[in-house]
Amino acid sequence: xxxxxxxxxxxxxxxxxxxxxxxKAAALAFYILSALFFDSFVIIFVVTVVLAALxxxxxxxxSGRILVGLRWWNEINEQGESVWKFExxxxxxxxxxxxxxxxxxxxxxxxxxxxxxxxxxxSIIRFEPDYVLVVGVCLSLSIANIVGFTRxxxxxxxxxxxxxx
Amino acid sequence: xxxxxxxxxxxxxQVGQAVLEPTRRSSPRTPPFPYSSLPFASSNAKSPxxxxxxxVIPPGHNIVAPTLTEPVWETVQRDLSRILSNLKLVLFxxxxxxxxxxxxxxxxxxxxxxxVIFLGLTLSWSASIKKSEIFAVSFALLGIGAIVxxxxxxxxxxxxxxxxxxxxxxxCLFPLDIGALICLFKGxxxxxMIAVFVTMFWSSxxxxxxxxSAVTQKRKALALYPLLLMYVSVAFLIIxxx
Numbered sequence: 001x002x003x004x005x006x007x008x009x010x011x012x013x014x015x016x017x018x019x020x021x022x023x024k025a026a027a028l029a030f031y032i033l034s035a036l037f038f039d040s041f042v043i044i045f046v047v048t049v050v051l052a053a054l055x056x057x058x059x060x061x062x063s064g065r066i067l068v069g070l071r072w073w074n075e076i077n078e079q080g081e082s083v084w085k086f087e088x089x090x091x092x093x094x095x096x097x098x099x100x101x102x103x104x105x106x107x108x109x110x111x112x113x114x115x116x117x118x119x120x121x122x123s124i125i126r127f128e129p130d131y132v133l134v135v136g137v138c139l140s141l142s143i144a145n146i147v148g149f150t151r152x153x154x155x156x157x158x159x160x161x162x163x164x165x
Numbered sequence: 166x167x168x169x170x171x172x173x174x175x176x177x178x179q180v181g182q183a184v185l186e187p188t189r190r191s192s193p194r195t196p197p198f199p200y201s202s203l204p205f206a207s208s209n210a211k212s213p214x215x216x217x218x219x220x221v222i223p224p225g226h227n228i229v230a231p232t233l234t235e236p237v238w239e240t241v242q243r244d245l246s247r248i249l250s251n252l253k254l255v256l257f258x259x260x261x262x263x264x265x266x267x268x269x270x271x272x273x274x275x276x277x278x279x280x281v282i283f284l285g286l287t288l289s290w291s292a293s294i295k296k297s298e299i300f301a302v303s304f305a306l307l308g309i310g311a312i313v314x315x316x317x318x319x320x321x322x323x324x325x326x327x328x329x330x331x332x333x334x335x336x337c338l339f340p341l342d343i344g345a346l347i348c349l350f351k352g353x354x355x356x357x358m359i360a361v362f363v364t365m366f367w368s369s370x371x372x373x374x375x376x377x378s379a380v381t382q383k384r385k386a387l388a389l390y391p392l393l394l395m396y397v398s399v400a401f402l403i404i405x406x407x
Contacts, residue, residue, distance in 0.1 A: 046286065057275075074328065129301075130297065
């Protein structure tokens with residue numbers, strides 16, 4: 001088991017890390033800088049929200065899987081009740097996951113949410129309800145991912161502690 | 166829980182149906198390995214470990230947690246085909262199907278997202294003044310309207326899942342999208358009005374079986390009236406801005 005990783009190791013999945021950060025940064029940058037270039041609220045709204053939605057999909061389906069080996073979704077079972085399903089890699093694969101990858105994963109999703117909260121506070125202070133709508137949509141997407149992955153991780157950890165004890 | 170020690174590859178989440186097929190809905194629910202399921206928000210009392218049945222697994226696929234190691238393109242295809250199948254289900258409800266209320270089991274919010282944005286864009290495009298306000302108003306109206314309608318059904322004691330209902334109301338918006346698109350081509354006013362009303366009736370007809378099967382007989386009208394109200398107001402918004 002390759003536990004002793006050399007100091008200064010690189011990211012194991014640089015392309016995935018790049019995409020994980022790309023859409024978040026693009027949405028934030030577009031939102032902040034667009035006031036300089038575009039006059040039309042519609043374009044700002046649509047592009048920002050589409051970028052945020054793409055980021056949500058990428059984090060949930062691609063980078064969550066590859067960087068931290070977790071996956072969550074919601075299903076409705078035969079009785080018509082809503083069930084949250086969690087999936088993770090087996091213990092050995094998870095132990096082999098790159099530390100830098102998972103560090104990047106978790107920190108960027110938290111920072112993303114914090115950044116949107118800041119921007120939301122700004123637009124509330126400036127009394128711009130339209131922009132509060134944009135920020136609200138982007139914020140709810142990031143919070144959904146945070147909640148989903150945190151729950152997934154907690155449930156997985158609890159399950160393994162159960163098994164060990 | 167004892168097979169967790171013997172089986173080093175235990176995946177800690179039930180994958181449900183055989184997810185190796187692109188559309189999960191059409192395959193029977195026989196997981197290839199005895200996973201233990203981890204339900205969260207439900208009182209799911211069924212026993213978690215069915216006996217494993219032999220499943221042919223195509224090469225390159227992980228048996229343990231199939232969706233975790235599938236290629237990205239497969240995820241995209243799965244999501245796209247789910248959007249299409251949900252759309253078909255909602256728009257052409259089969260009156261002979263026994264339980265229309267359970268048909269949108271595989272809910273997703275991507276379809277509704279695209280349709281709401283599309284409607285906002287079309288309305289904003291065809292408006293000659295106040296484009297931004299119209300877009301913001303239509304988006305907010307559709308979003309908040311969907312949430313309020315869902316809450317209405319839930320408060321009437323209806324049995325419907327929050328996200329499933331949001332998803333449904335979003336998919337039922339598709340005919341109105343077509344109506345707005347038709348209105349973009351500035352034809353005769355009467356023709357546009359007829360097109361919009363036809364699509365409005367189509368939307369309401371599509372949403373009707375799901376909503377009505379969720380509430381009791383006495384409260385059907387209470388649940389359906391706000392729904393019709395919302396679609397009528399969206400239809401008027403389309404006509405007014407064209």
